[in-house]
Each structure stands twice: as structure tokens, then as C-alpha cells.
Amino acid sequence: MSERFGGRYSPDGSRRDHRNAEVQQTLPEPRIRHRLAGRPKWVTIASSPFLALAFFQSPTGMFTDLAAFGLIASGMWMTREGLVAEAAYEVRRVAKRPAIPRKLFGGVLAALGLGIGVAEPGVLTDGVLVGVAGMILHVLSFGTDPMRDKGATGVDDFQQDRAHRMIQEAEDLLDQMRDAILRAGDLQLERRVDRFAATVEGLFDRVRDNPGDLSGARRYMGIYLMGARDATVKFASLYGRTRDASVRASYETFLDDLEKDFKAKSRKLLDSDRSDLDIEISVLRDRLMREGVQPETEPKALVSDQAQTLDDLLSYDVTKEKTR
Template structure:
């Protein structure tokens, strides 16, 4: 999904006002996070174009086939690498994430090396082609780096609950995409920006649920029933507004978005307060246990005053004075 305008520098946009505005809390929209090396894959594919063009000037059918096959394998490797970079960008953009199920960049590097070896192969020179292929795979690894190989932020989180939360969040993202696609039919930039603001608020709730899968029960209605209702209302409003703009329908729809946004902000804050309360209880229990075991003084206990005790320098000076007497 493309990045929607409606921010500070858009034609009719205003700075965000939701809980995610300026806090870095909002969960990035699918497809929004981009890797800084993603454009390199196009350049590598373009540099392999001589294999494609030169294949038609080969007099030997075997050489022509090897050139075409080499270009195709390199292009496939770059496509796989680009998918891996997108997966890594989404992994880096989220505080809690599982490692990609498939190491796409690794496979992309292997395909790139194989494509270079096939494109450079000639009768009696297979060893040299293999060396070029290995070199290409190593350069691919140096240019694009390795895949994320471990989960991030998953310590102490129940895997089953995390999977349930991930499925619910994915379904909720589908409902948000339905809202965004439907509002495009109105061709109204302010409405599109308004829906984008609500989507940012909803994604802040998604972030809370991903951080604390135990809150899924409290947020289930918001991720399911409420978003489905909002998507259906958006579809019907877009159909009506596209045919004949109705100011009354517009006011009702904007009021609905405002109510939904307020509700999503409230549940996000409630989940945050609940996590904070749990943390305070855990800290207090641990401090009481440490006090009972004598590791630290109990709360409110007076600390000993060591200000009158001599320092190490004073003790050394006193010892020197005793020796000189």
C-alpha cells in the first residue's frame, strides 16, 4: 500500500493529531517501510543486460542459451533479494518481530552467483566460471548483508499467543486496506487524509497488541467487529458520495471516524496503563523480597551516615605521621 499524503507537507494536510503522531509508536503500514539498498537490485539487473542483448549475437545455440539462462537466473536472484530487503525493512521497523521464514537474501545471493557462472561459462572454462560465480555470491553478501536470523523482542512472550495476535492484526490490516481503497473512489484528498489519520491510530493499537499479546481479548472487538463495521460504512459512503456529494452524509461519516478514533485511543491508553500497573506491581513485589532477604534495606529505612569515617587518603597521611614521630 502506497504512503498516503495528509502529513505536514501535503497540499491540504495537517500534522497528525492521533496518539501515534510524533511518538514513533505507530506501526508502519504494509509496504511503507523501504530498505535503503532496495534500489541496488535494479542496478544489478541492468548490469546483467549485456547477457540478454549479446545472446542474440551468438552464433552457437548453446552459448545463446547459456547467456539467456544466466540473465534469467540473475534477474530471479535480484527479485528474491528485493523481497528479502522488504522483509528486512519490515523487521527493522517493528519492535517485536519474528525472523523471516525464508532467508530470501541468501537464496538471492546463491541465484546471483549461479547466474553469473552460467552466463560466463564456456567450453573448457568451467572452473573460471565457477570462480566468477563464487565471487559474485560473496559480493552480493557484502552489498546486501545477511538476512535477520533471530526473533526480535520475543523474550518472555508466549509463542501461541503471539501467533494469534499476529493473525488478528493481519486481518485488521486487511480491513484497513479495504477502508483506504474504498475512500479513494471519492477523489477527496481531505477524506483520504482523514482515513489515513484513523488508520495511524488503529495501527498504534496494533502495536500495543503485538507488544502485549495477552491484551488480545480486550482488543478483539476493535480489531474485528469495529473495523469490519468501519470498512463496510466506508464502502457505502464512498459509493454514495461518488455519485452525489451529500454534506449530511459527509458530516455523519466524519463523526463516525471521530468516534472510532476516540474509542481506539481510549483502548490503547487503557492497555498502556494496564501494562504500567503490572510493571509497578512486579517491581514492588521484587523490592519487598529483596528487603526480606537483606539484599537491600526496606523502603523508608534510614541509611547509615558514613560522612564522619576517615577516607583512605587521611589514613595514609596518619600512618606516615606516626612513622616520622
């Protein structure tokens, strides 16, 4: 689709620049990407000679080379998934360790592929040694999977599992919204949906931090998101055919209102958590006072008729004031 040329000194240029600046400020941050996410691809490319030379050997050699390449490629795919899970684990304050140690399984598959690829018929020693070396290099290159929960002290496992399942279903609805808006063929609308998704993910983070808030957020993460998904599907289908500006304006207003509701719910959950904390502190303070533990009082400020300036205050003798 063509786009009208414009700039700072063009008609309506200042207003357009202002709108673009607002859109840029409200764009969601890019998703977290692991710093080692590109390495598995290069390892897979480095193992491509197994695939290229497999068809120039005997049937046994062809089978072993194809198996070696397949195992290494599968191991690198599993390792990449492990890096994605680790990046999500690191960015969250409360997270459970991955249920499947993907990087460990990826290292084992890659080691088996290397061992099979270099092993000679009837001689397994070389293949075993190369496989062990490959496993060690895999651990040194990609690290290990997170092996413990983070920030889960005092959190009910049952509530956390329920919250995790609900968040996963809600994230699937958001992905379906992003996929549906692509049919509209409008980049600005795609960014608008991404901004809405970023607001919703803020609510997800609130529920992850305190799974007890799930009951209050269930309607937003279920019914409201499902309705937003359905509305996006219908809008993308209609707008893709008609390019009706009124339909677009109505959809953007709908997203604005829904986004305000999600922000208000996140603030309400935060205020509720703060109120619960104040109650806990008040109850604990009352118990300490009943047991005879008095809170420390703030020291009284120094008051003197002689200390009129900073130099007078520094040279003032406190002992004289006490004996007065």
C-alpha cells in the same frame, strides 16, 4: 478536479492555512524504507545486456542468456523483499526473525544467474568462480538476513504467533480500506484514512509488544476494522457518484469516533500493563522484606542553624554537627 485558489491574504486564507497546518501535523509518518532498497533495481538494469543480446545468438546461447537474466532479476526481487522485511524488523521493538531468509535466497539466485551467463559450453570453472564472487559481492552489498528474534524474551511463542496472524489479517483490512477510498477521488479523504490507519497501527504495536493483550484487542482488530472496511467501500461508491457533502461529513464523523475508540483502547492496554508491572514490583518487594532485605532509606537532609547561605553551607563542618 479544480481547486479554488487561495493564499494567506485571500478571503478565508487564514482559516484555510490553519486547517492545512492541523492536517499536516496529524498526517502519519511515511513508512520505513530500507536505505539499500534502491540497489536491487540497478543490479537488474546492469544485467539487461543478457536480455538484449540473447536473440542474436544460437539457441543454446539464447537460452542461457535468458535464464541468466531471469535468475538475476528474480534474485533481486527476492533481495528487495528481504530488505523490506529487514526494515520492518529493525523498526519494531519486538520482532521475530523472517521465516524465509529472502536475501540469502536472492543472493543464491543472482549467483546462479551470473554463473550461467558467463559459463562457456563444456567449461564450468569460470562460471563457478564468477558465481561465488557474485555471492560474496551480494553479501557485502546487501548484508545478511536477521537471524534471531528481537525483544522476545519472556514472550510466549504460541501467543506471539496468534498475535502475528491476527495483526496480519487486520493489516489486510486496512489495505482494503486504503484501496477502497481511492474510488472517492478525494486526496483529503485518502489522507484521513491514512491518519486512521496510523492510529490503528499504534494498537498493533501495543499487541506486538505484549501478545497477552490480544484477547482484549481482538474485537477492535477484527469486527471493528471489518465494519470500517465495509463502510468505506459503500461510502466511496456513493460519494464517487453523488459528491454529497452530508455523506462525506457523516463518514468523517464516523472515522473520528472510531479513531477515538482505538486511541482509548491503546491507552487502556498501556494502563493495564503498568498496573501489572506495579503488582509484580509490589509482590517482589514483599518477598524481599520477608527474607530480611530491607529497602534503602533516603539519607536525611542536612539541617543546621549556622548554614544560612550557600557559602555557609560549603564551609560548614559536618563533624561538629555529629558530635553535638
